[in-house]
Amino acid sequence: MATVKDIAKLAGVSTATVSRALANPDIVTDATKKKVEHAAAQLGYAPNAIARSLRTQESKTIVVIIPDIGNHFFADIIKGIERIAHKKGYQVLVGDADQDMARANKYIDLVYSKQADGVLSLTSEIPIEKLVDQRGQPRFPIVVACESYPNSLIPSVHIDQEFSASAVIEALIQMGHYKIGCIRGGTDNPVSLSRFKGVQRCMQKWQLRMPDAYIGLGDYSLLSGYEAAGKLLSLEDKPTAIFCFSDEMAIGVLRRAAELGIKIPEQLSVVGFDNIPFSEFCTPQLTTVHQPRQLIGESAMKLLLSILSGKKPNPEITLPAQLIFRGTTMPPPIEHRFKMDI
């Protein structure tokens, strides 16, 4: 492989000039520029990015940590991240933690080993001590997207989880549901916590209560939704509506209901979360909460970039979500309908 040295020899200039001609063509004479470019082309020169990184002390690479590459939800986020990153000359290393936080930690090491300049985390399950020092300051450039570390100094980009979730419940109640169940995510996951808070807040507002038996626990996957639905739908006094914290879990519910001969939406309303592509292609089409995924990815990357450039930007960005009504929701059968005392 050709190096600057080879080009220098062929063009009859110094390596310094080669470097300049290639990086800042305007600070050398036109003649040298031509000579160098010609020599470079002739030798099929490709700059050694590793050597450059070592010298400049930046890798122009960021690593994005995703909890599970199998989850469709992250695809558009990554696309958004990459769009901005590539535009700004940054490489993106996608690290799949595969639900294993030890692996997530490995990806963080890339910053310490200088292979990445910063991290964009799509999970908040990494213990915060790994990310901040004793004074709560981030140890390295990091942005969290979709999730967040509440009450921390870690910058994040996300929707208003609590509000979005309460809006779902509000809509369900307005339709006349009051036997409402939900299939939530892990009880120590901040996102799941916020959404669940929204659910409860809205129920309380209407002086309603969600019995424990109506609360399923899942991990956002198809299978976990399917399994949780099995429990909720085997109850004597079934819910008339189930709010799932992910579309995948909602689709799992749809499948379980089909197996049990429960008609959707006539006998059971189902709401998902995320608005993944499949949600529009299942039958009936899924009512869900749209997250502006690409925008979240773009905003998070921009935020990281501005941190990387030494700025102290606004550390928290909240983006709008949107409730989309489709075919899996309708008022419950008349005998199960909520009578508002108004």
Next chain:
Amino acid sequence: MATVKDIAKLAGVSTATVSRALANPDIVTDATKKKVEHAAAQLGYAPNAIARSLRTQESKTIVVIIPDIGNHFFADIIKGIERIAHKKGYQVLVGDADQDMARANKYIDLVYSKQADGVLSLTSEIPIEKLVDQRGQPRFPIVVACESYPNSLIPSVHIDQEFSASAVIEALIQMGHYKIGCIRGGTDNPVSLSRFKGVQRCMQKWQLRMPDAYIGLGDYSLLSGYEAAGKLLSLEDKPTAIFCFSDEMAIGVLRRAAELGIKIPEQLSVVGFDNIPFSEFCTPQLTTVHQPRQLIGESAMKLLLSILSGKKPNPEITLPAQLIFRGTTMPPPIEHRFKMDI
């Protein structure tokens, strides 16, 4: 950040010894080993991988090029690749080409810029001239998975596309279908070509013909399946079975059929390809061809690793696929049934 120099000073040895103690603890005395390790821990030392790469001339990174990260099919392949890669101390850089071959080329540049040691491509749409020299030899370590460059020296790992596709058609015919349509991928895509060849071979074997109007063109996405189905199902003389070259397209067909009030499988049989997780969770569950995705990823990575280590391994690996019968297939209505002349 601490460097070998700092450790050397603190431990009272040379940098060479530090390097040795850390990389090959057994070639130094126990005493020095202890001293060095202690100093390293005390300073919170993290080796600079960039400097190491420059020196050793290898990045211990491979880049995997995927045509579209939005396609669920690739998730398990990537998981398989990463499993092996991490076990062998390699990093994986996932590059989403986003259907744009210019971007795929960018990822190949990572090899030339020494940021990656080899590439694992999940697409064969990159022009082969980019990959091989005039003598047809690969220009750099590369393996293609799921797809292939027929009649080339580029190593690949894949299932028997042609055979798998013909097996689907055979099964459909055995059920009594003869009005069989298909929704294929691009006409210049080798995988799509092979599968289509399998389809035609089997039809011919039974002296059947697939009319042009029964052949839909898609890009493996939900939407393209949906749209192609719109055409096939608006025909006066509709097919009684549609074989889609991806599960996503098949799910698009399911949706379109639901909208048109066409009952599946009673009025229309549908077969997909890939066996993605969703295929089991749609209603009815999708009959499809299972590809051993994780195994493909693992085998491809092993193959690349052996090439990287200088071996000349068997350049083509064919893995078994499997036809899985589920709820979207059954014999056609009696009046449309194929009468075998046997």
Next chain:
DNA sequence: CTGAAAGCGCTTACAG
């Protein structure tokens, strides 16, 4: 077993 020294391929102050 250990150290001094060279070198991987760049970029960039410093002179001129």
Next chain:
DNA sequence: CTGAAAGCGCTTACAG
């Protein structure tokens, strides 16, 4: 505008 030289942080032949 250009060149000589240093240096980024490692690893590894070469001596001893």
